[in-house]
Amino acid sequence: MSMEGYETVIGLEVHCELKTASKLFCGCRNAFGDAPNTNVCPVCLGLPGSLPVLNRHAVELAIRIGLALNCAVKPSNFHRKNYFYPDMPKDYQISQYDEPLNEGGSLELPDGTVIGITRAHMEEDTGKSTHLGSSGRIHGAENSLIDYNRSGVPLVEIVSEPDMRSGVQARAYAAELRAILMAVGATDGRLEEGSMRIDANVSVRKPGKPFGTRCEIKNLNSLRSLQRAIEYEAQRQVNLLEAGERIAQETRHWDEAAGRTGTMRSKEEAYDYRYFPEPDLVPLVPEEDWLAEIAASMPALPKQRRQNLLDLCGADDQATKDLVATVVDRDLDPLVIEATLAGAPAALALARAANELDATAGLPSGPSFARTVALEASGTLSATQAKAVLGVLATRPTDDPEAVAKELGFEQLSDDTLLTTIAAVLEANPEEWARYRDGDDKLAQFFIGKVMAATKGKANGKAVVAELVARRG
Amino acid sequence: MTTAIELAAAIKRGERSAVSVAEEAFAAISARDGEIHAFLSLGQDHAMEAAARVDAAVAQGAPLGPLAGVPVALKDNMCTKGWETTCASKILEGWKPPYDGTVVERLHAAGAIVVGKTNLDEFAMGSSTENSAFGPTRNPHDLTKVPGGSSGGSAAAVAAGFVPLSFGSDTGGSIRLPAAYCGTVGLKPSYGFISRYGLVAFASSLDQIGPFTTTVADAALSMEVVAGYDPKDATSINEAMPDFTGALSKGVEGLKVGVCADLLDGAAPDVARRVAEAAAVLEAAGATLVEVAVPELKLGLSAYYLLAPAEASSNLARYDGVRFGLREERDDVVAMNTATRTAGFGAEVKRRIMLGTYALSAGYYDAYYGKAQKTRTLILHALDRAYESVDVLLGATTPTTAFGFGDKVADPMSMYLSDLFTIPSNLAGHPAISVPFGTGDDAMPIGVQVLAPGKRDDLCLQVAAVLEAGAPR
Amino acid sequence: MSEPLLTTADVAHVAKLARLELTDEELATFTDQLSQVLEHASDIAALDLDGLGPTAHPFGLTNALREDVVTEVSMRDDILAAAPAVEDDRFKVGRILGEAP
Numbered sequence A: 001m002s003m004e005g006y007e008t009v010i011g012l013e014v015h016c017e018l019k020t021a022s023k024l025f026c027g028c029r030n031a032f033g034d035a036p037n038t039n040v041c042p043v044c045l046g047l048p049g050s051l052p053v054l055n056r057h058a059v060e061l062a063i064r065i066g067l068a069l070n071c072a073v074k075p076s077n078f079h080r081k082n083y084f085y086p087d088m089p090k091d092y093q094i095s096q097y098d099e100p101l102n103e104g105g106s107l108e109l110p111d112g113t114v115i116g117i118t119r120a121h122m123e124e125d126t127g128k129s130t131h132l133g134s135s136g137r138i139h140g141a142e143n144s145l146i147d148y149n150r151s152g153v154p155l156v157e158i159v160s161e162p163d164m165r166s167g168v169q170a171r172a173y174a175a176e177l178r179a180i181l182m183a184v185g186a187t188d189g190r191l192e193e194g195s196m197r198i199d200a201n202v203s204v205r206k207p208g209k210p211f212g213t214r215c216e217i218k219n220l221n222s223l224r225s226l227q228r229a230i231e232y233e234a235q236r237q238v239n240l241l242e243a244g245e246r247i248a249q250e251t252r253h254w255d256e257a258a259g260r261t262g263t264m265r266s267k268e269e270a271y272d273y274r275y276f277p278e279p280d281l282v283p284l285v286p287e288e289d290w291l292a293e294i295a296a297s298m299p300a301l302p303k304q305r306r307q308n309l310l311d312l313c314g315a316d317d318q319a320t321k322d323l324v325a326t327v328v329d330r331d332l333d334p335l336v337i338e339a340t341l342a343g344a345p346a347a348l349a350l351a352r353a354a355n356e357l358d359a360t361a362g363l364p365s366g367p368s369f370a371r372t373v374a375l376e377a378s379g380t381l382s383a384t385q386a387k388a389v390l391g392v393l394a395t396r397p398t399d400d401p402e403a404v405a406k407e408l409g410f411e412q413l414s415d416d417t418l419l420t421t422i423a424a425v426l427e428a429n430p431e432e433w434a435r436y437r438d439g440d441d442k443l444a445q446f447f448i449g450k451v452m453a454a455t456k457g458k459a460n461g462k463a464v465v466a467e468l469v470a471r472r473g
Numbered sequence B: 001m002t003t004a005i006e007l008a009a010a011i012k013r014g015e016r017s018a019v020s021v022a023e024e025a026f027a028a029i030s031a032r033d034g035e036i037h038a039f040l041s042l043g044q045d046h047a048m049e050a051a052a053r054v055d056a057a058v059a060q061g062a063p064l065g066p067l068a069g070v071p072v073a074l075k076d077n078m079c080t081k082g083w084e085t086t087c088a089s090k091i092l093e094g095w096k097p098p099y100d101g102t103v104v105e106r107l108h109a110a111g112a113i114v115v116g117k118t119n120l121d122e123f124a125m126g127s128s129t130e131n132s133a134f135g136p137t138r139n140p141h142d143l144t145k146v147p148g149g150s151s152g153g154s155a156a157a158v159a160a161g162f163v164p165l166s167f168g169s170d171t172g173g174s175i176r177l178p179a180a181y182c183g184t185v186g187l188k189p190s191y192g193f194i195s196r197y198g199l200v201a202f203a204s205s206l207d208q209i210g211p212f213t214t215t216v217a218d219a220a221l222s223m224e225v226v227a228g229y230d231p232k233d234a235t236s237i238n239e240a241m242p243d244f245t246g247a248l249s250k251g252v253e254g255l256k257v258g259v260c261a262d263l264l265d266g267a268a269p270d271v272a273r274r275v276a277e278a279a280a281v282l283e284a285a286g287a288t289l290v291e292v293a294v295p296e297l298k299l300g301l302s303a304y305y306l307l308a309p310a311e312a313s314s315n316l317a318r319y320d321g322v323r324f325g326l327r328e329e330r331d332d333v334v335a336m337n338t339a340t341r342t343a344g345f346g347a348e349v350k351r352r353i354m355l356g357t358y359a360l361s362a363g364y365y366d367a368y369y370g371k372a373q374k375t376r377t378l379i380l381h382a383l384d385r386a387y388e389s390v391d392v393l394l395g396a397t398t399p400t401t402a403f404g405f406g407d408k409v410a411d412p413m414s415m416y417l418s419d420l421f422t423i424p425s426n427l428a429g430h431p432a433i434s435v436p437f438g439t440g441d442d443a444m445p446i447g448v449q450v451l452a453p454g455k456r457d458d459l460c461l462q463v464a465a466v467l468e469a470g471a472p473r
Numbered sequence C: 001m002s003e004p005l006l007t008t009a010d011v012a013h014v015a016k017l018a019r020l021e022l023t024d025e026e027l028a029t030f031t032d033q034l035s036q037v038l039e040h041a042s043d044i045a046a047l048d049l050d051g052l053g054p055t056a057h058p059f060g061l062t063n064a065l066r067e068d069v070v071t072e073v074s075m076r077d078d079i080l081a082a083a084p085a086v087e088d089d090r091f092k093v094g095r096i097l098g099e100a101p
């Protein structure tokens, strides 16, 4: 069965862990991966007598998120959301309820589509339980062990309007949101570590008809699973409807290995969170001056940064846009800009940054990247050589590219050797030389390859072409 | 009985040793606390060490804190590091907090010697100290009578002469009521004057720590020591404190005292008579008496018995058997939580948890919790209006003198009515003091209450000092 | 009266929400006693307070914030020592019946 005649409707709830030094309400370290229960204190363990005090920097990061998403930043009140759960130490979560800090914004996808943002509110994270048993899942486990290191880590929950219409679009939204959150310094965006967690609300309908019954999908640990899960779930719902069945509103779990969503067995009791204003905290009122200060400290957002690079390159073809997207996504645009300001051609700097640099392997310093690109542009280094030099600079960022080139044996061939080699290549391939002379320019590449092979990559492609052109007359 | 001020002075001058003072306190406790049961636990070893340190400091001429060598008792809902803190509940029996509350820290810094932790109604819920899981406290003036509650142990410890100074907590009258029943001074400070950090929460927006003393001057001194801003409590007031001790000698010449019928309505004739005499004492000292009606105060009882249980239902959720305190082991967590809470909480605590859960639950929030919060506003406005024409309000602390054991246990509503006159100050966050003023027809102590506007604890002390001087002997 | 009546079913529901188990006798007593308190509260339930805002705190404090500084040193050993059950430095509980909501 296909999706023919149906439209998928998607809204996303994204929980983002804020990159602060300390937790939201206490002075414990906010860190991932420490030994269990080392970063806990009376406050984040909910011990009797302890009291929360709000982290200023967490509020500032939350406001940055709100500003980046074009939200209205408003006075806000924390509430208690009451429910019993063992990984939640106080058995209530401190969260912003009907007065969120950020309300009513929007996010523009790279293709120009605008997705509405309902709200972006602050709340505290819970601890983490490990389930003992063969499955490692909650079901079937006889015991669970709880580590409260994550308890009280600041979160911002960003709720979108149900404005997305495909898994691909939801993925684009999540990717753009992640880029924005990282750009404003709010998070490291590591989905696999849980610092960004996505839940998807999915329903299907016939176009123009009211929204269908939605299911919430949890456990989406990558952008790829987000897209797959939505596509699977939408198809599942269409199949049900086509079979004349009803869709049950429920929470479903994405099973990455099986490639399907499954119903999550939850307690039969209906939740009644009994929200009320958190009496241990006082209202949060973002004053004008404070807001202005935060607004002034806002870094450029991905959309703006992409436009800046396109302007720099003076191009807006799709290939350039793709390179630009990659470069901005990896935070490499400052290197490209620096190289361009230092005189290297923007397009070449962009291509080298997009294809050759990888922050996880290390990055060259700005000046050495700029110099390498310039050497390639001037013909001093061949493309192959320039890439090899960048590879070395990744581990020795501030080294001099020319010294690295020398170390790699990339000395310029003497003119004599080059000319002798070219002459030998032409002699060995008379047929191709004849066609080239008759105007078949594509064969230049063939000759460059032959000369490169003969010189073990030391020849400069541009110099070869110049000689070929000169000999053709 | 020697006052805290006299003891501190004698120790400072070297006339008394802190060790002998502490020994005397422990001797008095062991002689008579068997029948009174003011204490749940004693800290003799630590107290004697601390007293010896004070004596060493005296010998060396080292600087001394204002309470150096003064024995102090703490209600057992204040966290003391490594020292059992039970809240008179089975659910916390044996629990040793890993930290000291702010008040405890400040008392240590002032040189006070903490001798023991005192009995209370379980989690401070009650007006008689009959709700302690570890047996009731008896009124030192008549062992067949209750000491009042919930800070009955702290009141009895001072009234019995065990210590000159103790601390309790007051959520709806829990300092002033037992102070009145036991014939001590009891002050409930302005909300936010004394840090709640380390006070095990009953109702966070109403709870306030305060002193029990034999003299008004000792109450002022203890405020000098423990009041003032604490960054660990977000509801703490970050302002300079009034001059508590300076207020003692100001007299009431020219002060307008509102004699408030709504703080007398329903009081027994002997109590009402004492309040009238107290008014006469103030008039004789130069105050002007003004009759004021604040009928809204009566609504406080209903508001209080919705708000306090609502907050309590959430504050007491954390006693779930997972991280500390009692656990009744069961195979699954829900059953374990339920068995633990069912076994660990007494009837009054369960009653209030259920009442509060109901008041917050879906469908009833607006009618109960919401209404109660607005009633709080109504009462605040009414008090503001009253204070436009008078400086302080005068009334009874309690409708009657101390009642007998078991008199009100079966009828919670009649017990709740004991708090009628004390509740408004908690709802308003205003200070109020109960001063001993003669006895009733049953020869039991009677307290009169002075209420002052927010942050004017100095005014309470100022008027109380005059009442103390003019009280019947 | 439009007052919601408190029934034993209400009290049973509330007890379940609060993770408390009541005997039949307790259920009856509590229903009675809680009804009395709610009856007393009908004085405020009947008030027209539409013009008034709620008071959560008396003095209208706002923005009580702390700086983003790590101030805590680990008290893991003390905290784990007070726990009812521990394994591998983590708090141990029995079966968890459902995912977090």
Ligand SMILES: [Mg+2]
Residues within 6 Å of the ligand: A015, A123, A157
């Ligand atoms: Mg959330």
Ligand SMILES: [Zn+2]
Residues within 6 Å of the ligand: A023, A026, A027, A028, A039, A040, A041, A042, A043, A044, A045, A152, C072
């Ligand atoms: Zn902490």
